[in-house]
Amino acid sequence: MAVYTTVSDDALNAFLSEYDIGQAVAFKGIAEGVENSNYYLETTEGRFILTLFEKRADPKDLPYFIGLKQYLAEQGFPCPRPVKAKDGLALRRLADRPAVIVSFLTGLSPKRPNPQQCKAMGIGLAQLHKAAEHFDMTRENALGPSSWPELWRECSASAEALQPGLSSLIEDDLRTLEQAGLDEANLPRGTIHADLFPDNAFFLGNTFAGAIDFYFACTDALAYDLAVCLNAWAFETSGEYNYSKGANLIAGYESVRKLEPTELELLPLLARGAAIRFFLTRLIDWTDTPADALVKPHDPMDYVQRLIFHRSARRAEDYGA
Amino acid sequence: MAVYTTVSDDALNAFLSEYDIGQAVAFKGIAEGVENSNYYLETTEGRFILTLFEKRADPKDLPYFIGLKQYLAEQGFPCPRPVKAKDGLALRRLADRPAVIVSFLTGLSPKRPNPQQCKAMGIGLAQLHKAAEHFDMTRENALGPSSWPELWRECSASAEALQPGLSSLIEDDLRTLEQAGLDEANLPRGTIHADLFPDNAFFLGNTFAGAIDFYFACTDALAYDLAVCLNAWAFETSGEYNYSKGANLIAGYESVRKLEPTELELLPLLARGAAIRFFLTRLIDWTDTPADALVKPHDPMDYVQRLIFHRSARRAEDYGA
Numbered sequence: 001m002a003v004y005t006t007v008s009d010d011a012l013n014a015f016l017s018e019y020d021i022g023q024a025v026a027f028k029g030i031a032e033g034v035e036n037s038n039y040y041l042e043t044t045e046g047r048f049i050l051t052l053f054e055k056r057a058d059p060k061d062l063p064y065f066i067g068l069k070q071y072l073a074e075q076g077f078p079c080p081r082p083v084k085a086k087d088g089l090a091l092r093r094l095a096d097r098p099a100v101i102v103s104f105l106t107g108l109s110p111k112r113p114n115p116q117q118c119k120a121m122g123i124g125l126a127q128l129h130k131a132a133e134h135f136d137m138t139r140e141n142a143l144g145p146s147s148w149p150e151l152w153r154e155c156s157a158s159a160e161a162l163q164p165g166l167s168s169l170i171e172d173d174l175r176t177l178e179q180a181g182l183d184e185a186n187l188p189r190g191t192i193h194a195d196l197f198p199d200n201a202f203f204l205g206n207t208f209a210g211a212i213d214f215y216f217a218c219t220d221a222l223a224y225d226l227a228v229c230l231n232a233w234a235f236e237t238s239g240e241y242n243y244s245k246g247a248n249l250i251a252g253y254e255s256v257r258k259l260e261p262t263e264l265e266l267l268p269l270l271a272r273g274a275a276i277r278f279f280l281t282r283l284i285d286w287t288d289t290p291a292d293a294l295v296k297p298h299d300p301m302d303y304v305q306r307l308i309f310h311r312s313a314r315r316a317e318d319y320g321a
Numbered sequence: 322m323a324v325y326t327t328v329s330d331d332a333l334n335a336f337l338s339e340y341d342i343g344q345a346v347a348f349k350g351i352a353e354g355v356e357n358s359n360y361y362l363e364t365t366e367g368r369f370i371l372t373l374f375e376k377r378a379d380p381k382d383l384p385y386f387i388g389l390k391q392y393l394a395e396q397g398f399p400c401p402r403p404v405k406a407k408d409g410l411a412l413r414r415l416a417d418r419p420a421v422i423v424s425f426l427t428g429l430s431p432k433r434p435n436p437q438q439c440k441a442m443g444i445g446l447a448q449l450h451k452a453a454e455h456f457d458m459t460r461e462n463a464l465g466p467s468s469w470p471e472l473w474r475e476c477s478a479s480a481e482a483l484q485p486g487l488s489s490l491i492e493d494d495l496r497t498l499e500q501a502g503l504d505e506a507n508l509p510r511g512t513i514h515a516d517l518f519p520d521n522a523f524f525l526g527n528t529f530a531g532a533i534d535f536y537f538a539c540t541d542a543l544a545y546d547l548a549v550c551l552n553a554w555a556f557e558t559s560g561e562y563n564y565s566k567g568a569n570l571i572a573g574y575e576s577v578r579k580l581e582p583t584e585l586e587l588l589p590l591l592a593r594g595a596a597i598r599f600f601l602t603r604l605i606d607w608t609d610t611p612a613d614a615l616v617k618p619h620d621p622m623d624y625v626q627r628l629i630f631h632r633s634a635r636r637a638e639d640y641g642a
Contacts, residue, residue: 008432025427025525028361031350040349040361042427106346111329204346
């Protein structure tokens with residue numbers, strides 16, 4: 001197996017003895033999530049996912065991520081619920097890494113979301129924002145606008161190798177975004193998922209069944225989360241913006257939480273900023289990912305195409321609002 | 322995901338409509354098996370494993386493998402049972418590959434089998450041989466003694482690179498094995514698993530709970546299967562033979578099926594032959610495996626160490642018989 005970290009049956013049994021969830025009867029490394037090692041775990045009492053946090057996860061962030069999932073699950077939002085061990089703690093250690101067991105969530109990730117699923121995702125996203133409204137932990141967005149110039153310095157050389165002339169386009173984007181001052185804009189803030197791609201959303205048919213992988217969650221502009229979703233859900237693999245998917249995503253969102261005028265006004269820049277964020281981190285991953293990784297890195301070129309659309313968008317209406 | 326073949330939710334749903342096993346509610350690529358793509362599949366009716374056969378599997382062998390699992394399951398031997406679609410056929414196509422859905426088998430693979438598990442494995446192996454006694458399909462062992470000289474021609478250069486001087490030792494082994502004429506020996510034959518490593522065996526505690534991955538199964542000497550297990554179960558990672566594990570494996574086996582005098586007499590050579598078979602294929606895999614494979618190749622050096630033991634073994638008693 002090439003799951004990043006392997007766990008022997010003996011180590012697993014010793015680990016499970018700290019919990020009240022029975023004995024292991026099945027344990028399989030699964031290809032889910034990009035950053036960590038994940039296992040399907042079945043015990044005599046139920047089904048779970050065991051996550052081992054690999055080196056990229058900052059241990060000081062883990063209580064926030066686990067606290068958030070705990071809080072959302074308590075509010076009835078469908079997400080994996082961290083399981084507490086006998087001592088009351090959910091965050092533990094296994095195989096010399098931080099580890100957590102969470103409840104198993106059913107649902108399938110759509111490969112190519114349909115418009116109904118985009119509507120349901122918009123509703124689900126707003127429900128997530130509402131459910132977390134009074135969550136009292138905070139975390140800065142480590143990949144927010146202020147981080148982009150530094151990420152760019154890390155990968156600007158690779159950008160030019162990817163596509164000659166790309167460098168100066170990205171530099172224009174960064175200049176425009178800096179001038180817009182997204183960080184200082186008076187946007188409603190709260191807890192956002194910040195990485196709600198179809199891979200991280202589960203559906204049963206067209207019904208939203210839950211969100212997973214909260215490891216980029218942070219405190220930031222709520223509309224930025226919607227902007228991430230527009231990038232992740234409303235573009236076709238051809239690179240084309242699917243207006244009806246985007247419109248459904250926004251309409252679904254607004255059926256639960258109305259966007260404020262400032263949020264609508266800044267939507268094109270937020271969408272462009274989100275595209276820059278994913279372009280930059282994907283470009284870095286593209287060159288950095290070890291060859292034996294369980295999960296292949298995503299192609300940064302997808303975001304080069306999205307940026308072309310965002311540069312020409314002027315108003316929220318261009319996205320279907 | 323880097324499972325060899327990805328299957329979209331839409332393709333999966335269309336595929337499942339050919340069956341009577343309900344709708345998919347969970348679907349995750351799992352790191353199990355070396356040759357094929359495997360998915361954990363949960364439907365509204367139960368849990369299954371979906372296997373897509375990748376290019377290394379010869380399509381003409383698939384009816385044998387699937388027929389064998391079907392037969393063993395009917396005899397009460399614990400193994401994944403192929404699920405027939407509405408048209409009565411278990412072997413189908415998905416994502417342009419042969420595909421099969423089998424029942425989900427619980428159990429954990431031991432990382433370092435204990436002596437009790439070795440005993441249980443010996444019993445389980447003999448039960449497999451008994452259960453398959455009247456199975457009427459046959460398959461030649463494509464990796465049997467007659468294939469070894471050709472495998473050796475493929476990798477003899479890499480052997481010398483692995484360890485200077487190794488080449489001539491392996492050539493001695495091959496000469497000795499050829500002179501012994503294992504293929505012509507009058508050994509009881511039947512259906513064997515031929516690859517029953519701890520990875521392919523499930524336990525609940527110390528109780529044998531089943532075998533998986535029958536993709537090397539074939540018609541060959543029953544004692545050769547025991548010889549494979551001695552290599553796979555009775556050596557420590559240090560390379561040392563664990564006499565009590567080996568003795569337990571043999572005693573477990575003999576508690577169900579007594580070994581005949583010829584089988585006992587040839588056991589050291591069968592064990593040496595099995596070690597040569599795994600050494601050769603591992604050495605070939607070691608150099609051939611693509612860097613993005615889900616499963617890392619096994620180290621051929623493990624078998625260099627085992628061969629040292631086998632060369633010095635003279636009688637079945639040396640293995641604990």
